[in-house]
Amino acid sequence: MNFEKARYNMVEQQIRTWTVLDNHVLDVMEQLPREHFVPEKYKQMAYADLAIPLDHNQVMMPPKIEAHALQALNIQPEDNILEIGTGSGYLTALLATLGSHVDSVDIYSDFQKAAAEKLTSLAIDNVSMIEGDASQGWGKPKQYDAIVITAALPELPEQYKQALAIGGRLFAVLGEGIVMQAVLVHRTHGDEWEQKSLFETALPLLINSEKPQAFVF
Numbered sequence: 001m002n003f004e005k006a007r008y009n010m011v012e013q014q015i016r017t018w019t020v021l022d023n024h025v026l027d028v029m030e031q032l033p034r035e036h037f038v039p040e041k042y043k044q045m046a047y048a049d050l051a052i053p054l055d056h057n058q059v060m061m062p063p064k065i066e067a068h069a070l071q072a073l074n075i076q077p078e079d080n081i082l083e084i085g086t087g088s089g090y091l092t093a094l095l096a097t098l099g100s101h102v103d104s105v106d107i108y109s110d111f112q113k114a115a116a117e118k119l120t121s122l123a124i125d126n127v128s129m130i131e132g133d134a135s136q137g138w139g140k141p142k143q144y145d146a147i148v149i150t151a152a153l154p155e156l157p158e159q160y161k162q163a164l165a166i167g168g169r170l171f172a173v174l175g176e177g178i179v180m181q182a183v184l185v186h187r188t189h190g191d192e193w194e195q196k197s198l199f200e201t202a203l204p205l206l207i208n209s210e211k212p213q214a215f216v217f
Contacts, residue, residue: 003035006047010034014049015067022071028097029067036118037090051203052088056108058204060088061150065182065201069171072184072198073146075099080142082163084134085150085206089115096124099146105130105138107207135208144168151206152180161185161193173203 011030020026035046038060042052051059061069069091075081075098083092086106092115096102104127106112112129119127130138135157143165149172156172164170164187173180182198 010047037088079145152203
């Protein structure tokens with residue numbers, strides 16, 4: 001398979017036609033080898049418009065969803081970024097190429113180990129891997145210019161909103177069931193956030209993110 005041609009076709013036929021027109025996003029997605037991050041048995045589908053299965057019942061988001069997230073986040077070269085859910089490491093690589101530094105959190109150590117090796121092989125060295133359950137936090141509190149959550153949440157917990165710096169942007173997929181909403185959250189002032197709906201999609205729920213059951217009296 002000609003991966004270079006497949007990568008070009010992905011950008012031109014899937015991503016650009018889905019109103020992703022940010023040249024920085026298009027360029028980085030045409031440069032980075034997505035097949036490098038795809039499980040071996042799915043490598044021929046690396047540039048297909050589908051969610052590629054990973055271990056632990058997780059998936060790689062379809063390329064156009066990743067592209068739309070990057071465009072919405074408007075990553076700047078000086079941005080510090082938090083990624084919740086390392087997964088394959090492909091989106092990690094895109095974020096690290098566009099921004100200054102990425103803290104990537106995942107509950108699965110095998111995901112982080114494999115992703116770190118792939119990033120190193122591409123000379124991407126501005127990523128810190130943090131192993132742990134993001135629902136319980138991710139180490140020393142700090143604020144980020146951009147946050148991306150790569151699995152769905154029933155609703156957005158306060159801890160993620162508070163982790164945004166003033167002017168920071170957060171991409172998440174919210175909801176339950178087969179139809180969920182991709183949203184962009186922007187922290188405008190100290191205790192003010194704006195939320196914008198982007199498109200409908202569906203992703204597996206983030207581990208331990210289930211909404212608690214309401215008590216019935």
